[in-house]
Amino acid sequence: xxxxxxxxxxxxxxxxxxxxxxxxxxxxxxxxxxxxxxxxxxxxxxxxxxxxxxxxxxxxxxxxxxxxxxxxxxxxxxxxxxxxxxxxxxxxxxxxxxxxxxxxxxxxxxxxxxxxxxxxxxxxxxxxxxxxxxxxxxxxxxxxxxxxxxxxxxxxxxxxxxxxxxxxxxxxxxxxxxxxxxxxxxxxxxxxxxxxxxxxxxxxxxxxxxxxxxxxxxxxxxxxxxxxxxxxxxxxxxxxxxxxxxxxxxxxxxxxxxxxxxxxxxxxxxxxxxxxxxxxxxxxxxxxxxxxxxxxxxxxxxxxxxxxxxxxxxxxxxxxxxxxxxxxxxxxxxxxxxxxxxxxxxxxxxxxxxx
Amino acid sequence: xxxxxxxxxxxxxxxxxxxxxxxxxxxxxxxxxxxxxxxxxxxxxxxxxxxxxxxxxxxxxxxxxxxxxxxxxxxxxxxxxxxxxxxxxxxxxxxxxxxxxxxxxxxxxxxxxxxxxxxxxxxxxxxxxxxxxxxxxxxxxxxxxxxxxxxxxxxxxxxxxxxxxxxxxxxxxxxxxxxxxxxxxxxxxxxxxxxxxxxxxxxxxxxxxxxxxxxxxxxxxxxxxxxxxxxxxxxxxxxxxxxxxxxxxxxxxxxxxxxxxxxxxxxxxxxxxxxx
Numbered sequence: 001x002x003x004x005x006x007x008x009x010x011x012x013x014x015x016x017x018x019x020x021x022x023x024x025x026x027x028x029x030x031x032x033x034x035x036x037x038x039x040x041x042x043x044x045x046x047x048x049x050x051x052x053x054x055x056x057x058x059x060x061x062x063x064x065x066x067x068x069x070x071x072x073x074x075x076x077x078x079x080x081x082x083x084x085x086x087x088x089x090x091x092x093x094x095x096x097x098x099x100x101x102x103x104x105x106x107x108x109x110x111x112x113x114x115x116x117x118x119x120x121x122x123x124x125x126x127x128x129x130x131x132x133x134x135x136x137x138x139x140x141x142x143x144x145x146x147x148x149x150x151x152x153x154x155x156x157x158x159x160x161x162x163x164x165x166x167x168x169x170x171x172x173x174x175x176x177x178x179x180x181x182x183x184x185x186x187x188x189x190x191x192x193x194x195x196x197x198x199x200x201x202x203x204x205x206x207x208x209x210x211x212x213x214x215x216x217x218x219x220x221x222x223x224x225x226x227x228x229x230x231x232x233x234x235x236x237x238x239x240x241x242x243x244x245x246x247x248x249x250x251x252x253x254x255x256x257x258x259x260x261x262x263x264x265x266x267x268x269x270x271x272x273x274x275x276x277x278x279x280x281x282x283x284x285x286x287x288x289x290x291x292x293x294x295x296x297x298x299x300x301x302x303x304x305x306x307x308x309x310x311x312x313x314x315x316x317x318x319x320x321x322x323x324x325x326x327x328x329x330x331x332x333x334x335x336x337x338x339x340x341x342x343x344x345x346x347x348x349x350x351x352x353x354x355x
Numbered sequence: 356x357x358x359x360x361x362x363x364x365x366x367x368x369x370x371x372x373x374x375x376x377x378x379x380x381x382x383x384x385x386x387x388x389x390x391x392x393x394x395x396x397x398x399x400x401x402x403x404x405x406x407x408x409x410x411x412x413x414x415x416x417x418x419x420x421x422x423x424x425x426x427x428x429x430x431x432x433x434x435x436x437x438x439x440x441x442x443x444x445x446x447x448x449x450x451x452x453x454x455x456x457x458x459x460x461x462x463x464x465x466x467x468x469x470x471x472x473x474x475x476x477x478x479x480x481x482x483x484x485x486x487x488x489x490x491x492x493x494x495x496x497x498x499x500x501x502x503x504x505x506x507x508x509x510x511x512x513x514x515x516x517x518x519x520x521x522x523x524x525x526x527x528x529x530x531x532x533x534x535x536x537x538x539x540x541x542x543x544x545x546x547x548x549x550x551x552x553x554x555x556x557x558x559x560x561x562x563x564x565x566x567x568x569x570x571x572x573x574x575x576x577x578x579x580x581x582x583x584x585x586x587x588x589x590x591x592x593x594x595x596x597x598x599x600x601x602x603x604x605x606x607x608x609x610x611x612x613x614x615x616x617x618x619x620x621x622x623x624x625x626x627x628x629x630x631x
């Protein structure tokens with residue numbers, strides 16, 4: 001029972017998060033120090049041999065050791081994968097761990113606070129003057145104007161007031177962490193189910209299959225290019241027809257930044273070149289990656305969470321109004337205490353409307 | 356390059372130099388002289404730079420967001436804009452002396468180091484003709500500016516700890532730490548947006564939202580370092596000079612990502628579509 005608890009506490013600790021982030025950063029850096037072997041090269045023994053022969057010119061006798069250690073493909077090796085997977089686990093565990101405390105903090109409305117709290121709260125203010133009723137009205141109006149939610153409990157002697165704002169923004173941190181986990185999972189799944197055809201050669205007027213089990217065919221109708229006065233390309237494009245079951249179903253102009261999208265497959269225009277038997281041919285690449293949408297959605301969740309956590313701190317204010325109208329204020333913020341201290345100073349209108 | 360534009364760049368440079376001088380007089384406490392005008396001089400520099408960028412954009416027919424010269428100008432713009440915007444909340448002008456020299460250094464690089472031939476505006480290649488160019492590059496300029504402000508504040512925090520003479524002239528370590536957090540938070544949110552818009556653009560331009568390009572990897576590395584900053588802030592003993600060092604190192608990564616990564620890519624023999 002104790003070992004799992006210890007393990008869980010360690011996995012969800014910020015200290016581990018910092019260690020894993022540093023390890024992850026070092027692994028990212030490591031991958032930039034060595035040239036990387038493309039997966040299609042690694043899969044083919046002959047090409048791999050050629051690649052390593054080229055690398056040998058630079059790394060000499062170290063080449064084989066570097067290859068065995070995975071340093072020519074760091075991002076698919078344990079150097080990178082181990083911190084990444086641990087980071088996903090630790091982020092997910094930490095986020096899960098925070099769900100109940102966060103929800104409790106959002107719903108906690110503790111109006112009555114003991115005397116000692118007002119002596120020791122991180123931020124305190126003392127305001128004097130007026131009757132109890134006046135003091136309550138002015139304070140309440142000021143808080144409501146600042147979008148605080150105000151709860152009041154009156155006792156014969158003392159009035160207790162609790163106010164808070166942006167409590168739901170506490171969900172921001174959860175959204176960010178959940179978004180990161182979803183994003184990384186989407187990227188990892190995308191890596192296994194997506195495919196990419198780097199070099200799809202289309203001879204104008206001739207339909208050809210895209211491959212990868214795709215049912216339809218594509219046909220380039222031509223290729224055009226405009227140039228700027230200085231000769232550099234301004235625009236190039238190719239009209240492409242999609243044929244499904246032998247029938248044309250779609251015709252689009254494909255440009256850089258404007259791929260053709262059909263049936264979950266994107267077709268990207270790269271360039272045109274002379275054909276082997278005269279004429280010319282148009283080079284495209286094709287890709288299928290269903291993880292794009294979910295990855296973007298997860299990233300938007302991360303950004304939304306960041307805005308909430310950075311710009312909407314959950315701020316809580318307690319007030320105790322004494323029989324003589326003296327107000328004791330105390331505040332707590334889940335971020336940037338100093339800002340709340342300023343806020344408490346400004347809560348009471350100036351000049352003092354009671355005195 | 357148009358005469359009006361180059362005159363405005365020269366004007367920016369002169370006013371930026373004057374701003375650095377007047378912020379230093381300000382820190383000396385000599386407010387009766389040029390020091391009084393520090394913020395206004397910096398604002399004139401920003402206005403001149405904005406006008407230069409607008410003229411350059413109008414004459415080229417596209418946003419001036421392409422290549423090292425234009426991005427250096429934007430970088431300088433980001434530092435000035437973020438600093439002047441945040442200065443009002445600082446309640447002090449002390450930070451100017453630590454932040455504006457960064458803009459000055461980048462301005463010097465843009466004006467004096469980049470050869471004149473590389474300063475002429477180029478027509479937009481088909482690959483860059485995308486609405487994502489505007490969002491992606493403008494967010495990165497402001498993000499980099501915010502990280503520069505954080506690094507300058509980090510230097511101020513470290514300086515105030517080692518130079519007793521600064522005590523009383525600069526805010527307390529706790530206050531600087533809070534300002535630094537604000538700058539890092541702004542930069543981090545924008546850097547995240549830069550990566551998202553870059554990924555979406557890459558999906559439409561290259562066919563994949565993540566391509567293991569050195570530029571993408573470097574941006575992720577920078578992003579990871581700032582994650583260490585945020586998590587370290589919650590650990591005992593990290594506030595103060597350790598976070599200041601992280602903010603400075605983080606900005607070092609930002610600068611290297613733009614100015615040094617190309618060298619690394621060539622040295623190691625990596626392939627990149629996004630290193631200039």
